[in-house]
Amino acid sequence: xxxxxxxxxxxxxxxxxxxxxxxxxxxxxxxxxxxxxxxxxxxxxxxxxxxxxxxxxxxxxxxxxxxxxxxxxxxxxxxxxxxxxxxxxxxxxxxxxxxxxxxxxxxxxxxxxxxxxxxxxxxxxxxxxxxxxxxxxxxxxxxxxxxxxxxxxxxxxxxxxxxxxxxxxxxxxxxxxxxxxxxxxxxxxxxxxxxxxxxxx
Numbered sequence: 206x207x208x209x210x211x212x213x214x215x216x217x218x219x220x221x222x223x224x225x226x227x228x229x230x231x232x233x234x235x236x237x238x239x240x241x242x243x244x245x246x247x248x249x250x251x252x253x254x255x256x257x258x259x260x261x262x263x264x265x266x267x268x269x270x271x272x273x274x275x276x277x278x279x280x281x282x283x284x285x286x287x288x289x290x291x292x293x294x295x296x297x298x299x300x301x302x303x304x305x306x307x308x309x310x311x312x313x314x315x316x317x318x319x320x321x322x323x324x325x326x327x328x329x330x331x332x333x334x335x336x337x338x339x340x341x342x343x344x345x346x347x348x349x350x351x352x353x354x355x356x357x358x359x360x361x362x363x364x365x366x367x368x369x370x371x372x373x374x375x376x377x378x379x380x381x382x383x384x385x386x387x388x389x390x391x392x393x394x395x396x397x398x399x400x401x402x403x404x405x406x
Contacts, residue, residue, distance in 0.1 A: 206371060208331035212305055214370055215329060216280045225283070228260035228291045235324055235353055236266035238394060242401050243320050244270065246349050251319035254278070256306055256342065257326025260287040265295050276300040276318070278309045306330070307338040316347035324353040325397065328372045335373070343384035350386055350402040352377045353394065 206214075219225075243253060249271040255264050258277025261284075267275060275295065279285070282303045289296040302309045307330075321342060330338045342350070357374025377400050378388045386402035393399075 206331075206369070208333040211329070211331045211370070212280060216282070218281055219283075225260065225287050228262060228287050230262070232262050232266035232269075235394065235397075236263045238399055239263055239322055239324070239351060239353065240267050240270045240272075242351050242390070242399070243267070243272070243322070243349065246401070246403070247319045249273065251349075252276070252317065252347075254318040254321045254345070256321065256323040257329070258288075258301070259284050261292045261295050261299075263322075263324055264299060265292040268292075268295050268298070273298070276302075278302045278304065278306060280305050305334075307334050307341060310338075310341035310345055313345045315344055317345050319347045320349040320351070321346040322351035322353070325355070327352060327377070328354045328374060330373065332373065339380055339384060343381060343386065346386075346404070348404050350381060350404075352381070352400045352402075353397050354400075355396060356398040 243251065250273065252274045253267060253272055253276065255277045258264055258279050261277060264275050264277055276299060285301055285303060288301070354377055355372055355374045357376060362374040363371045377398070378391070381402050382388055385405050387405045388400055389403050390401040391398060
């Protein structure tokens with residue numbers, strides 16, 4: 206599957222693993238962990254960006270926890286219709302962008318966000334676009350970066366979900382340490398690994 210086909214598959218996704226699917230479940234333990242890590246590191250007045258925000262369930266939890274400057278990007282435009290239905294206050298107060306991470310972030314300034322986080326999103330980036338995408342993520346993250354992703358070793362690895370859609374596993378510590386961040390915390394959360402990075406001095 207090439208990069209364009211993979212983008213289209215997620216941009217057009219309905220049913221299982223779609224924005225409406227996740228909206229049904231709402232905030233969860235991951236939402237709580239992200240809020241805790243961000244609140245302890247950058248505070249509730251921080252500018253926060255979620256990569257792959259979907260219907261906004263994690264951002265909605267951040268808003269409930271007192272974070273006020275929230276933004277999200279998602280490749281599936283239906284995400285924002287669902288977000289407006291499920292979390293109207295977040296839709297009114299936040300800033301949202303439809304498109305692939307690699308297409309949206311180049312228009313964002315260096316260090317534009319105090320904190321950037323992803324939840325099972327960077328693992329969807331096609332190998333043809335990984336380097337440029339990860340470079341952009343590191344560039345716009347001012348101080349803090351949190352990843353909640355499937356893990357792989359230094360050689361990566363591919364896991365297929367339904368319809369043969371691939372998930373690309375990485376050693377996320379190495380990915381972002383090589384891009385100017387120090388890893389300051391790591392923990393296992395279900396199938397995922399939570400990694401917290403601070404920008405290196």
